[in-house]
Amino acid sequence: MTHPAPPDTRFGVRSVLALVALALLAVPFGLLLFFVQDQWPPLQRLDDGARDALHRVALHHGGFAATMKVLSFVGSAPVYVVAFTAITLWLARAGSRRLAAFVAVTELGGAVLNELVKTLVDRTRPVVADPIAHASGLSFPSGHSQAAVVSYSVLLLLFWTALAPVWRWVAAAASFVLVLGIGLSRVALSVHYVSDVLAGYALGAAWVLVMTAVFGAWRLELRAPADKVPTSSEA
Template sequence: MKCPLLTTAASTIVFGLLLSLVLGKWTPLLAVDDGARDALHRYTAENPAFATAMKTLSTIGSARVYLTAFALVAARLLYRHRPRQAVFVVVTVVGSALLNVLVKRAVQRARPMVSDPLITAPGLSFPSGHAQSAVVTYATLLVVFWPAMRSAWRRIATVAAAAMVLGIGLSRVALAVHYVSDVLAGYVLGAAWLVATIAIFDLRRSGSRDGHTSGWPSRRRSTGR
């Protein structure tokens, strides 16, 4: 129990630090935010293939995609008689989205402004909802599917999940709809929320009782060679 608490506490502290720097308009942070916004937006505008990739990643990370995917995951878990895990998925994903809205309304940071924007995005900027949902989405999928995967697939899935999280975060800065600090704040807030929900639902203990923690059959281990 100590590890989840420490992870949640550390993520919350980092988020609080970023929040205080943004609210205090700390000059070095603003310089990084503005510099990355201008440089990445210019590069994206000048490279159509890169722009298409960034728009694709941004769409993949949108609410309509991940909420639909998790509705199917939760339904599958219920079908496999895993209501605890189904509720965990719903609370983690929906709760994260609501938390992001509440924090955005409290902070009231406007989105970046650039000439000739590649896309437009409504709403507020801090923290990035795409970045937060990317962490929550792919980590939750790993938690749900982990017991059913072989070790080789676990490594592949972890690398793929990390690549998607980083790619979605990059896309929001490259498309000039978020600052770097927005994305970093989304990452740490998402991590804090995810670890907190894992601890609350105590999935490890649930898994020890059920034999596995996902709604898919777990891989049986051989007792001999």
């Protein structure tokens, strides 16, 4: 008869797997950063070609442009601030303070990390004739794309166990489509390059992995049971 591994062993295995996954995510981000700074011609052609092609589509198809603007707004900072402030307060009020801290630190820390990397890379945004949208600040990596990965991952982590199996996959599929749509909107609106969006995805996924591992280590250190998302009757 086999005995289950002790909690410390299971956590150690999960930590190693998380570090491996983090390393795998660091590779594409590092390559993108290197190619951007080196001005690698194939990547420049991809970035410029996608920018110009999608800009032409947006200029000549009002419905497409309007859809891209809606997706861009859905993935904007004001929406996330309102939504995740409400979620954090709800969790704290219901007694799930570690989860509340996880949500707040993951969201705020991701935004700070994005600004830090943008400042270090110092890449200017795309420039097109007849722009249909404007954005300030720097370009690499895309803050919208990174925030989309972080935010929808956090939502899935929070509510996964509370959902019925079929709704888990519906939620995962919807999140995947929204993340892709938000990234596409930033290129279509000519405020980011494709490489900015891909780098945002990679950095966002890496940040979620780091914060999930840190939260798990904190809980293990305290020898505390995992917080759960409160039900409507507990809230």
